[in-house]
Amino acid sequence: MSALAVEAVWKFYGDYPALRDIRFSVERGQCIALLGRNGAGKTTLIRILAGLSRPTKGFVRLFGRDAGERATRAQVGIIxxxxxxxxxxxxxxxxxxxxxxxxxxxxxxxxxxxxxxxxxxxxxxxxxxxxxxxMRQRLAVARAFLHNPQLLLLDEPFTALDDRAIALLQGLLRDALHEGRTVLMSTHQLREAMELATHVALINRGRLAYTGERSPEMLADPGYLYRVHGEA
Amino acid sequence: MGLRDKIMIGLGALAAVLLTRNIWVMLTGLPDEAFQGAIFRIIFFHVPAAFTCFLCFFLALVAGVVYLVRKNLQWDAFAVSVTEVGLAFGAINLISGMIWARIIWGIWWTWDWRLTSMLVCWLLYAGYLVLRRAIEETTERARLGAVMLILNFSVVPFVFFSIKWFRTQHPQPVLFGDGKMDEIYRTMLYGNWVPLLLIAAVLVMLRMRQENQQREIDALRRAAHSF
Amino acid sequence: MTFIRQILTVAAKDLRSEIRTKEAINASLSFALVILLLFSFAFDPTSETTREIAGGLLWLAFAFAGVLILNRSFARELQNDCLDMLNASPVPAPALFLGKALANYVLLVGIEAVCLPVFGVFYNVTWYTHLGQLVLVLLLATWGITVVGTVFSALTVNLRLREIMLPMLMYPVLIPCLMAAMRLSTVLIDGQPITGDDLAWLRLLIGFDIIFTSLAVVLIDTVLIG
Structure with missing residues (x-):
């Protein structure tokens, strides 16, 4: 059973599909970096995973249960x-x-x-x-971790954090991954994300353009993914 | 010309024919009412307009509930169209009532329970349109609008009962003494509801088409901006 | 059990924030008092007419004051995206709603408790002849205002012109509740107990509370999560 399974998720705003047929899964102990330009649909997807929004079509399962269920959310930490x-x-x-x-x-x-x-x-x-x-940022990190979540959903976690908060967050994320917990983060800070990430997903205009393991060339050259799988 | 247009024109033409015929009969065939004189004929529009209005509000409730279950935006388009048409007929009801009251009672408005209840209902549904105006995103607008339709419709019976109790504490002029009406008048009253319903149906269809096109335009604009 | 604890946690949080900042309480209380003052210019406050319209006057003041409390209720959660955190937590939406409604209720009843004696002094009425029944009417009608207001507070929280939208949408829905409260309060302040025909108003008030509490609990998840 996957920690996180996104099954054919569509999200429409009016007639506009903001997410189109997104499918991927993340296993326990993996850290997946969700990449994509502004407006590609990263935040929309994370809100659906966090239970803050419902997919128009498709399902999201966290540890085999519906993401919308309140009991499931006790397992999730959010920044x-x-x-x-x-x-x-x-x-x-x-x-x-x-x-x-x-x-x-x-x-x-x-x-x-x-x-x-x-x-x-x-x-x-x-x-x-x-x-x-x-101090506020560190408190926010504590808020997200205090219930020992099995899945961490982080939307642009490193943006606007100061050094100490970044160090704290990175430490906690490493520990979490070590304990077999699961992390999904959307990010612009490619370098920080690539260091932690075991897997990568790229969203391009609401579509999943790439998903797979993070390869060594992505670590060496964070722009690689955008050039190969991103839009022309 | 698509089938939909043909249906709309057909229904509209039928409404026009029926309405012309009814008005002809009203003006030439029906005798003046004993106490009210010529102005009583306004009731053939006043009452069917109220019927149409509440039918529309009921359909809006159904559309809201179905939208929340199915999440199909067609139902939202139907809900807003039918509410707008209902408000238009509600306004016809209120205004025709006021004209009648001016001539029979000598005043434009009285806080009779029927008038007051109708006004409150009108405001409730006008509030729904105001709420929609304030929400930009189509899906959110549909969802919150549907919730408001449910709340609105649930309060309508309360409004009618409470205002009736409140107002009957003080005697007010009453519409028809014991609510009885001559057979020929009653036939015309219901007979004239048919063309009004047809007009309402045509307006709802027109408005729905407009709403669907608006949604398409919004989606295209959004797609264009996402490049 | 967990459900009740969650309601109380949310309510305690709201009350603590409000008592600490006093933003809504101060505004609401002074607004209610200003309105009571303004009404004194609308008619001769010592005359016999006062008692005839006492209930109406009182509930208009409460309804106006209530809006200021209710407006803050969900708006308070917007800062720092706290509403998202509450929605993402395992607390079910009905518990969140009832917690917030409870906090609003306590605040509103508190404001009414302060306004009532002031009203009695200003307008020279002995409002406490049937204190028990008056308190009952107050509690029932205030719950009606609170439950409808809290739903609309959630409904309007993300809108432009939120502060204007809330009263505009909320008052028409509250008309039956306010009318019952006005009628019953007028009778009680006039020194008569609730009997006969007026019991129907009490039933209407109870019915209103039950129906709108149920609707709110059923619909709140749809309102909060898109």
Whole structure:
């Protein structure tokens, strides 16, 4: 059973197909980089995988179950364009809230543990509104990882992160892959993505132009994929 | 000319013939009503317009529900077309009622429960169109519009009951004393509903075609911008 | 059990944010008071007519104040894309909805509790003769406002002109609920208990609450996830 199986997914906006017959699967322990230009459909696809949007046709299965099912979503961690944490709550309150929403047995302990891992335990009672950009990003990373998700969906995770947050995220992703968890990330930062990626998928105007293992030439020359499989 | 156009022209022509015939009979064949005089004839448009309006609102509910189940945008096009036509007939009902009231009661408007309920329903469905205007993306517009149609239709019975209770606390002028009407008038009332329904059907077909073309244009524009 | 805990978690989160920033409460409370003040210019506030229209006046103020609370309810989630995170979590949409509705309800009832004595003083009415029944009407009608308002808050959250759209779409749907509340409150403030014909209004109010709570719970997933 694949960690993630995308089965003939179409998404229409009106009569316009934003995603056309996307099919691929990702096995446990793999890290797939989702590449494509702006407007190619990467975010649309990730929103469908995250259960934030429903495919017009086709299915998405996470660990064999429908992605739309709420129970499935407990297995998924997300980093999106927005940091997804509340400005008017403190760092501790934010993490406790999300631990509660994911029905973790002891939210306070999990929150404290992640504050320590992200180096935010000193400021745990500070309101997020007063945090620096980097601190907010680290908190967002903690929010995405605190329920031990088996699948991580990251939409442009490295854009706008500072050095420390990048290091934190990369470390956590490496650990996750090591433990056999699965990662899917869309990215513009080809080099960072290629280092982690075991597989690659390229979306071109809503169509899957390429999917397969990441080859050595992609690592050496990140533009390779676009030139060979991208649009003319 | 496609089949659809032929059907539309056929229905429209039939409506015109029936309407001409009905108006001729109304003006030359039917006697004036004893108390109201000549103006009572407005009822042959006033009441069928209300029937048509509520039929349209009901069909809009059906279209909304079917859209949510099937996700076929044809049903959304039908929902918006039928709501717009329903609003037009609702407006005919309200305005013809006001003209009648001015002549019989001497006032344009009274907060009679029927008038008030009709106005509230009209506003509810006008709200649906306003909501649609504010949503750019077609599929989102269809989805949220369908939800609003369900909420709207669910409140209609509440509106009628509550306003009736509220208003009957104070005596108001009543339309026909005990609701009885002469047989010849009743026949004309229902007889005149037929051409109004035909007109409504033609308008819905026209509007639906326009809506479908708009969707096609939007998709093409979107595709063009994605290059 | 989990469902109820999720509702409470969401409600507690909303209440905590609101009590910390007080954005909606302050605006809503002062708006309600300003409206009560403005009404005093519309007619002679000491005369006998006050009691005849007391219910209407009170509920108009509450309905206006309510919009400001409800507008914030889902708009609060837009910052930092928090709504996406809630939708992506295992919390079912009905629990999310009921949690938010509960928070709005608590805020709105709180505002009403402050406004009612102020109203009594301003307009010189003894509103507490049938306190139990008045509280019942208040709780039922406020739930109606809250549940319809929260659905429309979710429906309009991504729209341009959200602040204008919400009241425009919400008030027509609320007319039966407000009418029942106005009628019953007027009777109670006039010093009479709810009896006979007026029980029908109470039934209407209960029916309204049940139907729209059910519809909201059924439809909210469709509203939130496209």
């Amino acid at each position: 999106g364009h927005g940091i997804g944490i509340y400005d008017e709550l403190s760092a501790l309150e934010n993490l406790k809230l999300f631990a509660g929403l994911y029905a973790l047995p002891s939210p306070a302990r999990v929150a404290a543990e992640w504050l320590e891992r992200t180096g935010l335990d000193r400021v745990k009672d500070g309101l997020v509104r007063e945090f620096s950009r980097g």
